[in-house]
Amino acid sequence: MAISQEISYRLERLILDGGLAPEQKIPSERQLATRLGVSRAVIREALHELQGRGVIETRHGKGSFVASMVPGADDLGEHSPLMHLFEGHPRTLFDLLEVREQLEGQAAYLAAQRATRLDRHRITKAFRALEDTDPLSNARLDHGFHLAIVEASHNPVLVHVLNSLKNMMLLTVQASVANLNPREEMRKKIVRQHRQLYEAVIAGKPVIAQKAATAHVRFVSEAMRDMEKDGGKLIRLPVNQEAGAEYSRATP
Amino acid sequence: MAISQEISYRLERLILDGGLAPEQKIPSERQLATRLGVSRAVIREALHELQGRGVIETRHGKGSFVASMVPGADDLGEHSPLMHLFEGHPRTLFDLLEVREQLEGQAAYLAAQRATRLDRHRITKAFRALEDTDPLSNARLDHGFHLAIVEASHNPVLVHVLNSLKNMMLLTVQASVANLNPREEMRKKIVRQHRQLYEAVIAGKPVIAQKAATAHVRFVSEAMRDMEKDGGKLIRLPVNQEAGAEYSRATP
DNA sequence: AGAGACCACTGGTCTGACCAGTTTTTGCAG
DNA sequence: CTGCAAAAACTGGTCAGACCAGTGGTCTCT
Structure with a gap:
């Protein structure tokens, strides 16, 4: 299996199990890359996958955050879920x-x-x-x-x-x-x-x-x-x- | 909005509007990159987003395909994505x-x-x-x-x-x-x-x-x-x- | 005809650079 | 000292080119 997939799964599990609370910031791409020993590109692909699933939200210049609502639920719209x-x-x-x-x-x-x-x-x-x-x-x-x-x-x-x-x-x-x-x-x-x-x-x-x-x-x-x-x-x-x-x- | 997002949306609409049928192959990453005038990285990020949404499936060495609606005839059962x-x-x-x-x-x-x-x-x-x-x-x-x-x-x-x-x-x-x-x-x-x-x-x-x-x-x-x-x-x-x-x- | 080497695809990963927003730090002027 | 603006140090977004790793077709040699 692709490394990016494994990473996205690991992160999702972490979030789903409550290890990361909603609205909480997750480490920067460069930090994750260094820490997990992979290139930043892989990290970005993993994050985009989670983004597609609505598990996280990413904001330019700020970082990525655990989505506020139930993962997999949001229709990925622009405005706030509920x-x-x-x-x-x-x-x-x-x-x-x-x-x-x-x-x-x-x-x-x-x-x-x-x-x-x-x-x-x-x-x-x-x-x-x-x-x-x-x-x-x-x-x-x-x-x-x-x-x-x-x-x-x-x-x-x-x-x-x-x-x-x-x-x-x-x-x-x-x-x-x-x-x-x-x-x-x-x-x-x-x-x-x-x-x-x-x-x-x-x-x-x-x-x-x-x-x-x-x-x-x-x-x-x-x-x-x-x-x-x-x-x-x-x-x-x-x-x-x-x-x-x-x-x-x-x-x- | 990020280019990768725009591309993922464009592709998704293309698929949902019937422009691309299930099981149909999507152009290769390099082709898309050339045709859309962006780097391959953003194409990959867009595709990972669609992958996260379950819109497409990607297979190493083969390409990316529009996800099938029929679960029956899948040989993917063993290492299924989720x-x-x-x-x-x-x-x-x-x-x-x-x-x-x-x-x-x-x-x-x-x-x-x-x-x-x-x-x-x-x-x-x-x-x-x-x-x-x-x-x-x-x-x-x-x-x-x-x-x-x-x-x-x-x-x-x-x-x-x-x-x-x-x-x-x-x-x-x-x-x-x-x-x-x-x-x-x-x-x-x-x-x-x-x-x-x-x-x-x-x-x-x-x-x-x-x-x-x-x-x-x-x-x-x-x-x-x-x-x-x-x-x-x-x-x-x-x-x-x-x-x-x-x-x-x-x-x- | 069959088997195997080869080659041209495909996606997967890495590197390092630069651009573009955001936040913090710095340092000068009042 | 305070106030504020410039600068630095973050963040993600994009690009380029290289190489690795599976897949499948072709082409040759037996």
């Missing part, structure tokens, strides 16, 4: 949460089944960090906790899809906790939900973990819906890559 | 199915809840078409049926994610039915599962519909796992053709 969904559809956020509810549940289920000792350690660490922190920096830690569980599911597809959904959410409104934490009473409920989820996963109880996770997402979802109904506007972020990119970078 | 997903990491396909199982279930659940009269009509139409058809063209109809249900969920995110997953599957192996239908006994089981799913959705029974959908995907998944265990090769399918393309087009 932006058309957001035009004047107030439901979209809740559509996202609806799907997330399901997948977070599955992730929790699988994590309770499959978590290794290392996974449990990571989850515990993330949970502890989340427990004793000021609400301001909570968003990132909240993400870290859920991410640890998702990764413990040992399903790279699940990791990738949920990561994509989370990034999509960040493009529309700020993460859940930032919107809800201001209300002390809600904060307590969420903390309790986190604890239930945590304990179920660590104890290896799939069904309970799944229910805890779905209940948590649903709770957040409904809380947001209530907020919006009360006229409280959800915090909207500018629709550029900044938020998502920075968020990704900050949570490796 | 089998790498199985080498040393045989889980990936099943990771996909694992997630699909969950989401198809949710889609069925929501469809049973939310399907409008028009949705039911569409689903019924797709189901009827699927019922009385020769197994050869089944793959497309199978997609159509499931798609109708997913769309009836009225959750655009769900539609998009499932579409993505299905496209990812098409990148690795042909859709379920094409691989399983050859065994008459399995075909019957699948038909029965489809009927159960159909009736539950139309009858507006979410829980039953969900169970039918997840059971169906799981059945297919396990059947594929068995096939692979038995040494049976899964059939590969070019990406851009028929089922995949139509599936994408049908989700505006």
Whole structure:
């Protein structure tokens, strides 16, 4: 098999397995060439192949980046993959949460089944960090906790899809906790939900973990819906890559 | 835009518009380079892009060819382009199915809840078409049926994610039915599962519909796992053709 | 006629150079 | 010291020419 193919496969595997997060920059062509001991031409051909598959995006003068959406899915268009969904559809956020509810549940289920000792350690660490922190920096830690569980599911597809959904959410409104934490009473409920989820996963109880996770997402979802109904506007972020990119970078 | 991109687009349109037939040979790299007045490197990059998209296939010493739509008569089965997903990491396909199982279930659940009269009509139409058809063209109809249900969920995110997953599957192996239908006994089981799913959705029974959908995907998944265990090769399918393309087009 | 050497294709890789955007560093002027 | 513009040091994009490695036809010699 051609070297360029092997390289493109290796890179794709790396990305699919979650080794490289969406929006993350991959090494420069010259670096890859040197590091893998091949010419730059081969690297370029491999990258073009991944580009054709929609796995990466390349920008002149900047570099190549892991595509933000599910690989193989994008129609390779010029504009952002899912932006058309957001035009004047107030439901979209809740559509996202609806799907997330399901997948977070599955992730929790699988994590309770499959978590290794290392996974449990990571989850515990993330949970502890989340427990004793000021609400301001909570968003990132909240993400870290859920991410640890998702990764413990040992399903790279699940990791990738949920990561994509989370990034999509960040493009529309700020993460859940930032919107809800201001209300002390809600904060307590969420903390309790986190604890239930945590304990179920660590104890290896799939069904309970799944229910805890779905209940948590649903709770957040409904809380947001209530907020919006009360006229409280959800915090909207500018629709550029900044938020998502920075968020990704900050949570490796 | 990069020249290599322009060329890849030009070639792709040429192929899709019928200017080049499947299995037909594409001019050699050196010829294209001379004729288009660019270096051979950019031609190679453009071709690799098309290769990544599954539009063409390239064989050392022979040339590049428009990808065939018919998977049957391929001698490439052994070292097929994307089998790498199985080498040393045989889980990936099943990771996909694992997630699909969950989401198809949710889609069925929501469809049973939310399907409008028009949705039911569409689903019924797709189901009827699927019922009385020769197994050869089944793959497309199978997609159509499931798609109708997913769309009836009225959750655009769900539609998009499932579409993505299905496209990812098409990148690795042909859709379920094409691989399983050859065994008459399995075909019957699948038909029965489809009927159960159909009736539950139309009858507006979410829980039953969900169970039918997840059971169906799981059945297919396990059947594929068995096939692979038995040494049976899964059939590969070019990406851009028929089922995949139509599936994408049908989700505006 | 058959077998094998040969040659003219094909794609695959390498090298090193230069062009074109982007970001960082530098260094001078205020 | 600050501010800002020039310069340097990145990034990917393109080009040229060379050589290696498979494929298939031809042509000769037996």
